[in-house]
Amino acid sequence: MHGIPGHSHDHDDDAGDEAGPDDVAYGSAANDGRPIRIGIGGPVGCGKTSLVASLCRELADELSIAVVTNDIFTTEDAEELRRQGVLPEERIVAVETGCCPHTAIRDDISANLDAVEALEDRLGDVQLTLVESGGDNLTAIFSKGLVDRQVFVIDTAGGDDVPRKGGPGIASADLLLINKIDLAPHVGSDVDRMVADASERRSGRPVIAAAVTKPSGVDEIAAWIRGEQRDWASATA
Amino acid sequence: MATGALALLADGRFPSGGHAHSAGWEAAQKLLQLDDTAALRSFIDGRLATVGLTEAAFVAAIIHRLDASVSIAWGEVDAEVDARIASPIARRTSRSLGRQWVRAARSIWRGESLALPAGDGDPHQIAAFACVAAHVGITPEDAVRLHLHHLVATITTAAVRLQGFDPFAIQRLQFDLLESTDRIVDDALSWQRVPWSELPASSGPLADQLIEHHATWDLRLFQS
Numbered sequence A: 001m002h003g004i005p006g007h008s009h010d011h012d013d014d015a016g017d018e019a020g021p022d023d024v025a026y027g028s029a030a031n032d033g034r035p036i037r038i039g040i041g042g043p044v045g046c047g048k049t050s051l052v053a054s055l056c057r058e059l060a061d062e063l064s065i066a067v068v069t070n071d072i073f074t075t076e077d078a079e080e081l082r083r084q085g086v087l088p089e090e091r092i093v094a095v096e097t098g099c100c101p102h103t104a105i106r107d108d109i110s111a112n113l114d115a116v117e118a119l120e121d122r123l124g125d126v127q128l129t130l131v132e133s134g135g136d137n138l139t140a141i142f143s144k145g146l147v148d149r150q151v152f153v154i155d156t157a158g159g160d161d162v163p164r165k166g167g168p169g170i171a172s173a174d175l176l177l178i179n180k181i182d183l184a185p186h187v188g189s190d191v192d193r194m195v196a197d198a199s200e201r202r203s204g205r206p207v208i209a210a211a212v213t214k215p216s217g218v219d220e221i222a223a224w225i226r227g228e229q230r231d232w233a234s235a236t237a
Numbered sequence B: 001m002a003t004g005a006l007a008l009l010a011d012g013r014f015p016s017g018g019h020a021h022s023a024g025w026e027a028a029q030k031l032l033q034l035d036d037t038a039a040l041r042s043f044i045d046g047r048l049a050t051v052g053l054t055e056a057a058f059v060a061a062i063i064h065r066l067d068a069s070v071s072i073a074w075g076e077v078d079a080e081v082d083a084r085i086a087s088p089i090a091r092r093t094s095r096s097l098g099r100q101w102v103r104a105a106r107s108i109w110r111g112e113s114l115a116l117p118a119g120d121g122d123p124h125q126i127a128a129f130a131c132v133a134a135h136v137g138i139t140p141e142d143a144v145r146l147h148l149h150h151l152v153a154t155i156t157t158a159a160v161r162l163q164g165f166d167p168f169a170i171q172r173l174q175f176d177l178l179e180s181t182d183r184i185v186d187d188a189l190s191w192q193r194v195p196w197s198e199l200p201a202s203s204g205p206l207a208d209q210l211i212e213h214h215a216t217w218d219l220r221l222f223q224s
Helices: A048-059 A076-084 A101-107 A110-123 A168-172 A181-187 A191-201 A219-236 B002-010 B025-031 B037-067 B074-083 B088-108 B125-135 B140-163 B167-189 B205-214
Strands: A036-041 A065-071 A092-096 A128-132 A149-155 A175-179 A207-209
Touching: A036 A048, A036 A219, A048 A065, A048 A076, A048 A128, A048 A149, A048 A175, A048 A219, A065 A076, A065 A101, A065 A110, A076 A092, A092 A110, A101 A110, A110 A128, A110 B088, A149 A168, A168 A191, A175 A191, A175 A219, A191 A207, A207 A219, B002 B140, B025 B037, B025 B140, B025 B205, B037 B074, B037 B125, B037 B140, B037 B167, B037 B205, B074 B125, B088 B125, B088 B205, B125 B140, B140 B167
Parallel strands: A036 A128, A036 A149, A065 A092, A065 A128, A149 A175, A175 A207
Antiparallel strands: none
């Protein structure tokens, strides 16, 4: 708490840690040793649950994964993941969000933190926790108090003007996924334009265009997640 | 300072998990077909007069003891609160919200000596809330008023989200409730020095049953 350069304290060691207002760093609680938490957000129907399912299929053999889903209506997404059998049932839990999915991932993250911590504690060996948001709008980003990295998902069928419109999700997510590129010709969307518009808004942060339900559709995203997980694990080891 | 702290804790943006709950309204509204603001008002009146008074009396009594530095037998408080909540689902909800208050408190007032309910499991919401209120210097009277405000606002917010009521009409409804709320505040404060086991034990059996029913639904928007 005494880390402000040039701000010295003239007291003996027994005086205790008297953090004055100048000393307080407004951050989240310590993260030591826990697994990386990655948020998957984006509008309704963009393919968040499909992405989580595909990532689990791709990564479950190499990483111990836990999944927390957020639904507007009860536990549909968790049920879908369990039904697809992408992870053992006990590795998936659902949080109910009281009509407001963005509140649960951004403004009041209590219920999600409860679920994430309980799941990580119970499983013990988790290396990657995926938190899937309920389908929401372009402004819905995850709190840094809940996740360490976030992926924002949009899709070609939602309109190719979406990246140009921007918003916190598109501009600030650590990874932007433009999903359902296989549908682009059928809905009159220009994938190249979407990627170009998105890149312009993202100051160099990565953009991936893919179709996550197709063979190899999730490869590039899985590689990004592997890299983030590896960096996190070595930094907190 | 205490008034400022009161405003912080009164703000619905304070992150203590309440936004995902309807305090029984979703169940009552759907099962009893409560479709207008008159029914909403009746439901709130009922909750205030029953669980509202019971919880408020505990809040006042806890803060009174904390302010007077009287040691609290938290196990006894816990058991007495438990005994006043008939529905196991409602008990679980109360503890889950209590855990979220503890989380908020430990994170926000990190490094400060903060009296929180002692014990192995998660505390009830009112116990954790009362500790936070005492820590930031809020009086028993203001804390009780605040707790009742949150009870009412949890219900009205859910009603606005579920049924699209006019938000101005809902604020007027809440304003009109202040007079009857004052009487409950006075009543609750009169129990501050009374032993835990003798505190009010009003509850609503129908509301408890509705809460149990709600937990079995496949599709619901609120956790409770």
